[in-house]
Amino acid sequence: MIINNNFSEDFRLAQKICKELLAENKNAIVELYQGFQQMFVLFARKRLYSNDVDQAESVLSNFWVELLNAKAICSYKAKASLKSYLMKILVRRIIDDNRSFQRQNLKQTNIEDDEKSILLKEDTKPSAEEDILNRDQKRIMQEALLMLEEVSLKDADLIRMQLQGLNYQQMAERQSIKPQVSDNEISKMVNSIKKQFTRKRTGSLAKFKICMSRCLEKHSLSYADMLN
Numbered sequence: 001m002i003i004n005n006n007f008s009e010d011f012r013l014a015q016k017i018c019k020e021l022l023a024e025n026k027n028a029i030v031e032l033y034q035g036f037q038q039m040f041v042l043f044a045r046k047r048l049y050s051n052d053v054d055q056a057e058s059v060l061s062n063f064w065v066e067l068l069n070a071k072a073i074c075s076y077k078a079k080a081s082l083k084s085y086l087m088k089i090l091v092r093r094i095i096d097d098n099r100s101f102q103r104q105n106l107k108q109t110n111i112e113d114d115e116k117s118i119l120l121k122e123d124t125k126p127s128a129e130e131d132i133l134n135r136d137q138k139r140i141m142q143e144a145l146l147m148l149e150e151v152s153l154k155d156a157d158l159i160r161m162q163l164q165g166l167n168y169q170q171m172a173e174r175q176s177i178k179p180q181v182s183d184n185e186i187s188k189m190v191n192s193i194k195k196q197f198t199r200k201r202t203g204s205l206a207k208f209k210i211c212m213s214r215c216l217e218k219h220s221l222s223y224a225d226m227l228n
Contacts (some may be wrong), residue, residue, distance in 0.1 A: 137217035
């Protein structure tokens, strides 16, 4: 196997940890934990949908436990840095957690809507048709975001932040994994996010529209239905 010289040290480290994990030495993972835990926690906090301050630590705890089975570490081929390789695995765990959160949040929203409809007076209660349409809108938006996550977590992040009402400056601040970022770095990130969000055909918004169209077609709805 040809090893990229830029990542040869990472490869040797991964192979060493792989052998120790296979020999049932679980402490072998500590070196990686100490090197990446703080960075990965900051990364996860900015991308998890849950507002629970402890959720990032929970996701990272499961992430490190998953690495103990040695399969992931032993599969490292040094095609990228070890940090990038591990971060890709973490991103999948973040996506799984976000899906779980969205499903639970949508379920809770539906329960709350049912409770509100019971308390509303008969003359102010929305029609059955309106109620179904509102539920369809929420479900399709969630489905489209999940579909976009499969293609690009970064684009899904930007769309979700936009739906939350964040501007490009706020998006850049949330995406930064550093505790402190200079105004110049933020300015560069803002420009990068703006280009990524608005780029024709390959930008975040363009990709999200494609996902929305597919979800609408799946449910036999149109954009006009979503705007009602």
